[in-house]
Amino acid sequence: MNRNRQETRAKIAETHRANLRKNLQRRLEVAKAKGDEQLIRMLEAEANYLS
Numbered sequence: 143m144n145r146n147r148q149e150t151r152a153k154i155a156e157t158h159r160a161n162l163r164k165n166l167q168r169r170l171e172v173a174k175a176k177g178d179e180q181l182i183r184m185l186e187a188e189a190n191y192l193s
């Protein structure tokens with residue numbers, strides 16, 4: 143039971159990280175499309191933090 147719970151938590155954590163990366167990538171694409179250099183730098187720093 144405990145091992146199953148740990149596996150479930152690990153899967154949830156990985157899904158969460160994947161969602162964060164996907165959302166960040168979308169935000170970065172929008173910032174680039176708008177030419178918002180300050181936001182691009184902030185999002186790239188966030189991406190470095192997540193990786």
